[in-house]
Amino acid sequence: MTMLNNQLASLKVIPVIAINKVEDAIPLGRTLVENGMPCAEITLRTACAIDAIRLMRKEFPEMLIGAGTVLTNEQVDAAIDAGVDFIVSPGFNPKTVEYCINKGVSIIPGVNNPSLVEQAMDMGLRTLKFFPAESSGGVGMLKALTAVYPVKFMPTGGVSLRNLDEYLSVPSVLACGGTWMVPTKLMDEGKWDDLGALVHDAVTHLSGPQS
Numbered sequence: 001m002t003m004l005n006n007q008l009a010s011l012k013v014i015p016v017i018a019i020n021k022v023e024d025a026i027p028l029g030r031t032l033v034e035n036g037m038p039c040a041e042i043t044l045r046t047a048c049a050i051d052a053i054r055l056m057r058k059e060f061p062e063m064l065i066g067a068g069t070v071l072t073n074e075q076v077d078a079a080i081d082a083g084v085d086f087i088v089s090p091g092f093n094p095k096t097v098e099y100c101i102n103k104g105v106s107i108i109p110g111v112n113n114p115s116l117v118e119q120a121m122d123m124g125l126r127t128l129k130f131f132p133a134e135s136s137g138g139v140g141m142l143k144a145l146t147a148v149y150p151v152k153f154m155p156t157g158g159v160s161l162r163n164l165d166e167y168l169s170v171p172s173v174l175a176c177g178g179t180w181m182v183p184t185k186l187m188d189e190g191k192w193d194d195l196g197a198l199v200h201d202a203v204t205h206l207s208g209p210q211s
Contacts, residue, residue: 134158
């Protein structure tokens with residue numbers, strides 16, 4: 001998990017992606033890599049997500065790839081088989097966490113209150129997804145949790161260029177999950193140059209004074 005944390009902290013932003021067509025996996029991966037963001041959290045909310053992960057892993061072995069919206073043990077198995085580096089879940093399900101631990105794959109489960117943080121810590125986790133970030137109190141809640149618990153967070157949900165710096169300024173935040181630079185509509189329409197420009201803008205922003 002230490003290596004994963006270092007990778008997340010280096011990247012600062014993890015694109016959270018819902019992909020509808022498996023044939024978009026390679027141009028998507030190429031667009032991310034060429035614009036300086038060699039990472040992706042592919043959510044399992046679409047039928048082709050696992051196949052897309054498998055293709056991206058084969059074509060871009062250097063990418064950091066996670067499976068998001070993982071809800072079942074079967075999805076964990078499928079994601080591992082496809083070659084993911086880590087698992088992300090929207091909530092904290094002890095059964096899913098335990099299964100991932102037993103399988104030897106890193107999991108970042110979602111939490112948004114002190115009780116869930118303590119349950120996660122009790123299972124040995126120290127890196128958690130803060131979700132849905134903005135709806136759960138945003139930076140204020142994160143700062144309150146940070147003052148009490150020795151854990152790292154990856155806030156996701158409502159994060160954008162507008163508030164990215166504020167989230168990243170919280171010492172416990174490793175990286176933020178975001179969808180703004182990878183809109184599904186642009187992928188569906190094959191507008192890879194437009195999507196690349198959004199990714200490039202995010203990377204450029206991160207390289208500024210707040211990085």
